[in-house]
Amino acid sequence: MTPGHTEPARRRYGKQLESAILAAGWNELVETGYARLTMASVAARASTSEPVLYRRWANKDELVLAAFENYRSDNPITIPDTGHLRDDLRAQLTSVSEALAGFFAIAAAAAFSGLLADSGLSPSEVRQKVIGTEQRPRGRIIYERAHIRGEIDLQRIPETVLDMPFDLIRHDLLMELNPLEPRRIDSIVDELFWPLVHSPEAA
Numbered sequence: 001m002t003p004g005h006t007e008p009a010r011r012r013y014g015k016q017l018e019s020a021i022l023a024a025g026w027n028e029l030v031e032t033g034y035a036r037l038t039m040a041s042v043a044a045r046a047s048t049s050e051p052v053l054y055r056r057w058a059n060k061d062e063l064v065l066a067a068f069e070n071y072r073s074d075n076p077i078t079i080p081d082t083g084h085l086r087d088d089l090r091a092q093l094t095s096v097s098e099a100l101a102g103f104f105a106i107a108a109a110a111a112f113s114g115l116l117a118d119s120g121l122s123p124s125e126v127r128q129k130v131i132g133t134e135q136r137p138r139g140r141i142i143y144e145r146a147h148i149r150g151e152i153d154l155q156r157i158p159e160t161v162l163d164m165p166f167d168l169i170r171h172d173l174l175m176e177l178n179p180l181e182p183r184r185i186d187s188i189v190d191e192l193f194w195p196l197v198h199s200p201e202a203a
Contacts (some may be wrong), residue, residue: 021046021053025067030106034064068107075099085146089189092142093169097180104173152197161196165189 009198024046028037039060043050057063077099080091143162147154165188172180 017052017055017147021048021056021063022067022070024082025063026071029064029067037064039063052095062119071103079141081142081145083149085142085149085151086189086194088142088146089165089193090185093180093185093188094163094182096166097173097185100169100173101177101179104177159195164194164196168192 021042025037025042028042028045032041037060039050039053042060042063043053053063057066077092078094080088081094082088082091140162143152143154146152168188169180169185172184
């Protein structure tokens with residue numbers, strides 16, 4: 001390559017191209033919002049063309065929903081391992097709260113800007129695509145470790161009780177769009193969850 005010349009951009013294909021487009025879609029969503037996001041603006045940010053986008057997604061709603069799912073999968077939340085269920089759960093809920101607060105704020109803004117109406121999906125379908133439920137199975141890891149240590153008996157604890165701390169975190173994030181205060185997380189763990197897993201029915 002001669003001095004003064006830059007190397008031409010390498011052509012991207014398949015998953016590499018799709019990841020670049022979805023990352024561009026997420027950044028466009030964060031910076032400009034759902035209402036102003038267009039297929040053209042995402043294509044420009046991803047340094048590709050609109051026809052390339054339309055070959056993968058029929059419209060911007062499909063692209064935005066895919067961008068949400070891609071962002072979640074690219075930013076997993078670390079599972080703590082402190083050696084004690086109470087501390088693991090506090091740490092897990094704190095990480096979920098801090099990681100998802102901004103994500104939920106963007107999701108709520110998109111929903112209010114027309115994503116829910118434009119997508120043609122039911123509220124529960126949009127919720128599943130945007131928010132997902134991956135924290136439940138990932139959260140079960142700390143329960144399984146606690147079961148092995150003998151802290152709890154998973155065979156005697158209802159599924160709704162195990163889901164409850166994560167459901168409450170999601171509810172509070174959707175209502176406040178800010179990370180939960182430490183005292184709220186302590187309350188969920190110590191006042192709501194802990195008595196249920198150590199009740200006579202769960203003993």
